[in-house]
Amino acid sequence: MEKILDVISGEMQKAFQAAGYDAELGKVTLSNRPDLCEYQCNGAMAGAKRYKKAPILIAKDVEKELEGSPVFAEVGAVPPGFLNLKISPSFLKDYLSQMAGEPKFGLENPKKAKKIMIDYGGPNVAKPLHVGHLRSAIIGESVKRIARYAGHEVIGDIHLGDWGLQMGLIITELQERNPELVYFDEGFAGEYPKEAPFTISELEEIYPTASAKSKEDPAYKEKAMDATFKLQNGVRGYRALWNHIINVSVSDLKQNYEKLDVDFDLWKGESDVHDLIPAMVEEMKAGGYAYISEGALVVDVKEETDTREIPPCMILKSDGASLYNTTDLATIKERMEKIKPDEIIYVVDKRQELYFEQVFRCARKTGLVRPETGLKFLGFGTMNGKDGKPFKTREGGVMRLESLIAEINDVMYEKIIQNRSVPEEEARKTAQVVALSAVKYGDLSNQASKDYIFDIERFTSSEGDTGPYILYTLVRIKSILSKYKENGGNPEAVSLQPASGEPEKALMLELAGFLGMMENAYGETAPHKVCAYIYNIANAFNHFYHETKILTEEEEEKKSGWIALLLLTRDILETCIDLLGFSAPERM
16 A cells, blocks of 8 residues: 555645646655645656746646645645645545555555564673663564564574673682582583572572673782683583573573563573584685784774775784674574575664664674675663763662563552552553553654653653553543444444544544655664554643534444544554553553
8 A cells, every 4th residue: 555645745745747837856755734635746846947938837826726635625735835735534535435445544564574683682691681671672672572563474583692701700600619510520520400500580699790700809800710711621510500691691691571562483502502603613714714913813994995004803812712792793603504584683772872883883794694695783872860970779770681671560559549449450450561662752752862760750640742641542542442442333324424524634644644654664674663652652642532422423424433532542543652662551
């Protein structure tokens, strides 16, 4: 189905052509003066020089050709040559009726679907999720859902940090505390215990303790590096302990991501590509790409057109150890060999842009990806507190993600039970649903690359540009539809009617922009476009609601049209909030 702007532009292009001018001049845009018109065309201004004719005369010629057009209710040529346009209510009704009857509201699947991988999440095992992990999870999840809705095959990968020095630190600290554990007995040949010798809480205490010790005690750090080496070279007891660390951590991570309604198709980590690194390094050497510089193995990635310094991409350190660059490149190699994606999108902190520029260039230069494979860096800004600095606890530490979620749930719960009687269990469940909308919408309504202030009070407000405001609007619509049904109405039998007033028409015009919005949100990898769209719909609906007595309307055809409009509004809003990664309760 065509976007409404394309349909309108097509009608305008025919009129320009019929008047003797180039059809390309007939491009229509949303009006920048909504007090005067709904859409506008500035083609006459662009054509004035070409046709050596006053733009107002060109506009009047086109205006004449549009007399009786089924698309426009009003066409006005105004000095110095603008064409002000208002859409025909009948045309708009027909367009929305077609949308309502089509799968995905008329959004067509691409002629050739892409296979897209999204790398988001990126937590380290054995460490609790903190607020710094929030944006990657929320943005990545929404980008995944938008791309799937657009008709592409999308695979989300968490990309765990599970193979570096942190593993050696944990193993070393465990050995210091419990040297009698069977994992440290080099002569042990039996089966290791199925139960881990620690809980997630103990694990989360062990890592920072070990990390602090390694900074103060060189001998301790040396032990940890040796433990890391033994782990990575297959020592049985260390591998068994590592498996326990992974299992306990991943189980906890899954519970936390589940609370955010974030889901990964793959739970792979750096360890999955460890065995690919030696062959990859040899290929880079054999191809003449990698060379020794100051003891380290590097690949030059600077290009002639660079206006800033792009350092070489380091593949191995002088002691032969691999780096994040190495595992990221090996991960690209594995993805290309096993999954063969058309595009890989990395949802990471924007401060890592230079790092990923090096990795992408190295992957292309060394042939790890096909020339046509897309490598996209979607960098996000910082989530800050009201002081404008990175969000912290009241004590100044990094806040755990589960603590932040619990705090917002409590704020929402207090607001729900304020001045009304709601059963405890229902209030708690509703609070969780609405709190999730507050967190996700609060994040996603900002352009990903921008920093933003995380303001719990503002985000949980039921007024303004917030998740709860969107949900209150949806719940209000559901309530009206429910009452309509209780009063004997049949929602299956209603049909849209041409708008009878400006508030109704304004809502219909907002809904008609769905296809254009989806095209932009997917094409620009921009969930904030979905947020802006549904905020406009919510505003338009609430204005219409306050101006219209929907259920008490005596004229049945008019009431039927309004109910049909509410059904379409509900369906589009529910689709959009699902793309953002949250849902609406039945009542609030």
